[in-house]
Amino acid sequence: MNQGQLEKIKNGKGFIAALDQSGGSTPKALAAYGIPESAYSNEDEMFDLVHEMRTRIITSPSFNSDKILGAILFEQTMDREIEGKYTGDYLAEEKGIVPFLKVDKGLADESNGVQLMKVIHDLDETLKRANERHIFGTKMRSVIKEANPEGIKAVVDQQFEVAEKIIAAGLVPIVEPEVDINSPEKEKCEELLKAEIEKHLDKLGDDQPVMLKLSIPTKTNLYKDLIEHPKVVRVVALSGGYSTEEANAKLKENDGLIASFSRALSQDLNADQSNQEFNEKLAEAVESIYQASV
Template sequence: MKQKQLNLMKNGKGFIAALDQSGGSTPGALEDYGISEAEYETKEKMFDLIHSMRTRIITSPSFSSEYILGAILFKQTMNSKIAGKYTAQYLWQEKDILPILKVDQGTENKKNGVQLMKPMTKLDQLLGEAKEYNIFGTKMRSIIHRANPKGIKDIVAQQFEYGKKIYEAGFIPILEPEVNIKSEDKLDSEKILKEEILKSLKNLADEKYIFKLSIPSTANFYQEIIEHPNVIRVVALSGGYSQEAAVNKLSENNNMIASFSRALLQDLNVDQSEKEFNMVLKNAVNKIYKASIT
């Protein structure tokens, strides 16, 4: 692990851009960008279009290390090129932005109020590829829908189990046990989640993790996790909140930074001129950055 990169993630000012829409979420991302499903007939064309969108974002002067610490990528993006360089290399070499890779293979069906991650049967191969591309860290997501103690305990145990393996392979894992923002008992879920995370952190040796969590119902609720010596950062997902709502809620939480996707990209459109596109992106980046440095 390069100490420069670790120091940047731990101490740098800014946020993480989530550009990791996978096969299932790509059609929705393209629709939001102004490209309907009628405009492509194959998965290859779909992935070409989403990579063009990501390339436009990443190469924009508004996508700058002055405000952005890292970017989360989908495997397809990692294997694709921007201006002749693989995306991860372009991010670090040209932008000084840390490349992070989504490694989960999706979630299981709901059980005990949660969706665990599917078994990561391709993890070793994916981490081998990630090493070749000089990926800094990884991200994996599971979902909590209800305040079910067994389900949440299982989620946390699974996240830490894979996290340890990923850390030992030389990457900084982002553990993402997302709490559904529409859950009727979101606060109760957060209480159980925090307790389980703190229990698991007590059992660590030298492992270092980042946590990606839904913006809590109570401001500064995750402060104990943020301050734990084994935790590099706690970052917030927008989880379906609008940009305005996500920014306002995040700004109430000290030392918690953004890792937004939808809230970052919501106003971008394929038909915008380069000047308009860059201004819209700059406006979003500035808002999210300000909320991330509270």
């Protein structure tokens, strides 16, 4: 683990950009960017287009380490190059931004009011490749929809079980048990979730740092104890479907919580924009998310 990068993520001012939409959500991400499904005829072409979109974002002068601490990549993006360097190296060396990798394989079917992660069969191989590509940490997502204690416990147990393997490989895991912002029991879900996370954090060793990525809580500053926990490097928030304005407003109310937004970062970007217009729109989004994070 790179100590300089650890220090930056722990104490730096800014937020973490999520650029990790994967297979299933790629058509949606491209459509939002102004590229319809009719523009590509197979998966390879689709992934080429999404890499062009991400390259445009990452190489933009607006995407820099003044405001952005880290960026979460999809596996394909990690294995591709930007200006002749692997994406992780480009981020770290050219931009001073810490690279993370999404390692989950998507969600299992709902059971007990939650969606666990699908089994990650090739985790060891992926972590090995992540190390070769100079990735600092990982991210994995599950979803909680109901205040079902059994379901929420299963989500957190699974997250930390995988997190320990990631730590053992020398990477810092971002544990992401998302609470659905549309859940009628959102606040109750969050209380149960916090209690389960605390149990696991207390069992970790001093050399087992983790990050948490959580939905912005209904009760302001609910996660203050998690933010201050000695085992936690940083707690970041997902936008979860809120608009940029709404997500930023809610984030501002929570001390020490910083953003890790994807849609909110890119919602005003379009393939047809001139570079100047594109860079201006990205700069506006970066600035607003940064202000909400600090």
